[in-house]
Amino acid sequence: MIKPLSKSRFKLGLECPNKLFFTSKTAYANQSADDSFFQALAEGGFQVEALARLHYPEGAFIDTKNYEYDLAVNLTKSQLEKDSISIYEAAIAYERLFIRTDILSKKGNHIKLIEVKAKSFDPSYEHLFIGKRGGINSGWKPYLFDLAFQKYVAQKAYPEFTFEAFLLMADKTKTAKVDGLNQLFRIPKEGNPRTDATSSITSISEIGESVLSEINVDSIINKIIANEYPYFDNLSFEESIHLFKDAYQNDNYLNWPTKFGNCKGCQFKTTLEQEAEGLKSGFKYCFKKQHGWKSIDFEKSNAFEIWNFRGKNLVEENRLLMSELTENDINIKFEAGRLSASERQWIQIEKAQQDDNTIFVLKNELKEEMNSWQYPLHFIDFETSTVALPFTKGRKPYEQVAFQFSHHQLNKDGSIEHKSEYINNTPGEFPNFEFARALQKSLSKDQGTIFRFAAHENTIVNAIISQLSSSTELDKVELITFLKSISTSTKDNTDQWTGNRSMIDLNKVVKDYYYNPITKGSNSIKVVLPASIYSSSFLQEKYSKPINEINVGSTNFESDIIWLQKKDDEVINPYKMLPPLFDGWSTFDLDNTISELDNIADGGAALTAYAKLQYVEMDDNEREEITTALLKYCELDTLAMVMIYEHFKYDLIQ
Structure with a gap:
């Protein structure tokens, strides 16, 4: 299988479809290039995942390298022939779409897709996933769309099974029943958190109760797939999958409209050291393409530098250089005895304009x-x-x-x-x-x-x-x-x-x-x-x-x-x-x-x-x-x- 659209690439496309052009290209700097060891370690994800597997003990682990797509898919397919099985890191593919599930639990023709997240939640909160106005809460949106992509691919690949989506996470209402819970899952020398975390227990009963809880999100996932909760106003869920897949696999730059918040935090920017090493900037690529910026424009002060600034319509108006901004863009409000946020912003703009x-x-x-x-x-x-x-x-x-x-x-x-x-x-x-x-x-x-x-x-x-x-x-x-x-x-x-x-x-x-x-x-x-x-x-x-x-x-x-x-x-x-x-x-x-x-x-x-x-x-x-x-x-x-x-x-x- 050549360059499939994985769930991580799908999530990247949801951030900004243009990023699919830069990801996996070594010529472009990536400030958030994953170091899975550091990330899993610092967030405690490897421990949550190890404990989550004890909820489904004695599962089959599809232990293959990242690029061994076909091997992983075939090993998973073999395990799914069993009437009852739990699988860790199950690999499923459909028309060059590829997913790995944290935990897959099969009983007969029914399969639970369980996404394990190093994140805590309060199950009693009424508006946990869906806000008071009826939309998906922004903090949960990437996780739920990730799971929707998994269910979409799994259901397409195995139409003979029924799939149900769950999140398994740390429960804020639960407490540890034993001392030293976090030391029961460790990483040996030269170990990988994903594959090599060791545990001194084999059953949840040994710790009294898990601090993780499982929550059924299948109805929300189904509505995402049915496009009742669109991520992009002009693109359905299935359309986004096909658009991202074609762009990623055919190396197409989608020229998706730039947005202030997305571009300000873009990970495909370069530091001076990286530029000296010859790395390219995806951020500069977009702004040259879409806004006609010249190389010298990137050396000028721009609106992305302004502290605590939301950008208004500056991207759409192509007015992003400090020299192009006016007081009307800030709506200055003064506060007695201190600098207000807006006053501070305008001081920054004025000084940049005056080279002061x-x-x-x-x-x-x-x-x-x-x-x-x-x-x-x-x-x-x-x-x-x-x-x-x-x-x-x-x-x-x-x-x-x-x-x-x-x-x-x-x-x-x-x-x-x-x-x-x-x-x-x-x-x-x-x-x-x-x-x-x-x-x-x-x-x-x-x-x-x-x-x-x-x-x-x-x-x-x-x-x-x-x-x-x-x-x-x-x-x-x-x-x-x-x-x-x-x-x-x-x-x-x-x-x-x-x-x-x-x-x-x-x-x-x-x-x-x-x-x-x-x-x-x-x-x-x-x-x-x-x-x-x-x-x-x-x-x-x-x-x-x-x-x-x-x-x-x-x-x-x-x-x-x-x-x-x-x-x-x-x-x-x-x-x-x-x-x-x-x-x-x-x-x-x-x-x-x-x-x-x-x-x-x-x-x-x-x-x-x-x-x-x-x-x-x-x-x-x-x-x-x-x-x-x-x-x-x-x-x-x-x-x-x-x-x-x-x-x-x-x-x-x-």
């Missing part, structure tokens, strides 16, 4: 805000995960797990200490309560202002408070009192509070008072930090010296590290200076590593690293190397917050 890279700051408002802060200042960053299967008895699937924090303290005399840190790298330990105790110990010595960057840390504290409330921890009242003092309740929390030391969101401070054109609208700390350094004479002067000379303490870096370095007169982003993993290891030692990590310089890599520490069998020295890299990454995150604060204090308000 100077910083905009509400100086007086920022100064008033900063004067309310109390020394010593504490800067906190958390690293967290949501594990599919709970660590301990009584916990629910996908609860928040806080495994690490870093804490910098800035004293009134300007000295900076890496005051404390916490990390848990032990497989199977639920760290949240020890995490809370360590945080309390770190922050209870004074009444200094505490900072976070974005909402994440506050959300995690709320989650830990909820977990403590239902726990039997002897000090839970004390811990909850402390955690409430440094946080604010989330909107969905029935218990409302605002702590007397509730963490200040430094990201919100940036959005409210400050815009640096170098960020091109991004408010990520990974972008705000290098922009601040580039714009700050204070930071450039201070951090061009070793940290031991400027009274900056560190727990994980050498005392002579210099954070501000340049290459070809350009400031190097400090995150790019984080050392690679296994630096200095011998070839022999490197050959024995199995984590497949190069470095940890962003939250996604940290999440993957923690997942590997939890579920992959590795040697102690490799485990220690990953732990060290996590500590360095998290320390830099809180030092970055300190630097941004210093930029504000010494460059902007004095």
Whole structure:
């Protein structure tokens, strides 16, 4: 079978039919090229799938390589000749359409198609799949259309059978009945999560009850196939299948109309490094074809860069360059004492139009805000995960797990200490309560202002408070009192509070008072930090010296590290200076590593690293190397917050 339209390609076509032209072509960059190992590991998908198979034990596994379509189809066909059988990764083909089902359960002539998803749901929610207005909820649309494609292909290939569609997922209303559930499914050295996950149990009865539940979605799937829930207004479900199949197999570019949201997040864009390597951009291909852009236009500022912007009708009007935008495109609304979202957007556009890279700051408002802060200042960053299967008895699937924090303290005399840190790298330990105790110990010595960057840390504290409330921890009242003092309740929390030391969101401070054109609208700390350094004479002067000379303490870096370095007169982003993993290891030692990590310089890599520490069998020295890299990454995150604060204090308000 040559180049069949698989369910993954079908889903890609639903995102944007033009993407079918770029996928599988090595000439085009793909920012979301699947690393199935990392993805399955970080999301906990391999564990959910392994547990799901225990719902249908002793099934036949169609274990073939990805390109062995005919072999997989024939092996499946042979198994389907049995009157009663469960099959994992069943392969079915029909007229160059190809699917693999997570679980297929056959009894007589009736077959259940079961799609396993590393996703949680509440079965009691009335509008889970279909919204109040009668349409499919957007968050579920890709999953349901995926399953509809599977049923369509299966029914066409085997008209003598009846097929019924189900989703099998983590159930928010269920709790683990045993401790250590998430350690019952692990990956051996050099193992693949899809095929090699090992389990120390053979029956669900051994764990009391599964935290997964099966939900029948067949009526919705049938309506999708019957085109009662069209994905595209001008294309039926069956028409989309044939259109995508023909385009993909005949290598046709469909010239599907571009849309602002789709194009802004297109994965077929190139980085400068990829362009230097000769990779092509699918995004540029579309805009040259459809909008007549020249190569120079891609170097100009465009509407896709605008922070939190929806695009209106700019694509249809072919007005996407910043130079073509007016105030009418923004509908500016002002807010007293801070930058509104629309005002911030217009500032970004104006500065781009005027080629103005100077910083905009509400100086007086920022100064008033900063004067309310109390020394010593504490800067906190958390690293967290949501594990599919709970660590301990009584916990629910996908609860928040806080495994690490870093804490910098800035004293009134300007000295900076890496005051404390916490990390848990032990497989199977639920760290949240020890995490809370360590945080309390770190922050209870004074009444200094505490900072976070974005909402994440506050959300995690709320989650830990909820977990403590239902726990039997002897000090839970004390811990909850402390955690409430440094946080604010989330909107969905029935218990409302605002702590007397509730963490200040430094990201919100940036959005409210400050815009640096170098960020091109991004408010990520990974972008705000290098922009601040580039714009700050204070930071450039201070951090061009070793940290031991400027009274900056560190727990994980050498005392002579210099954070501000340049290459070809350009400031190097400090995150790019984080050392690679296994630096200095011998070839022999490197050959024995199995984590497949190069470095940890962003939250996604940290999440993957923690997942590997939890579920992959590795040697102690490799485990220690990953732990060290996590500590360095998290320390830099809180030092970055300190630097941004210093930029504000010494460059902007004095």
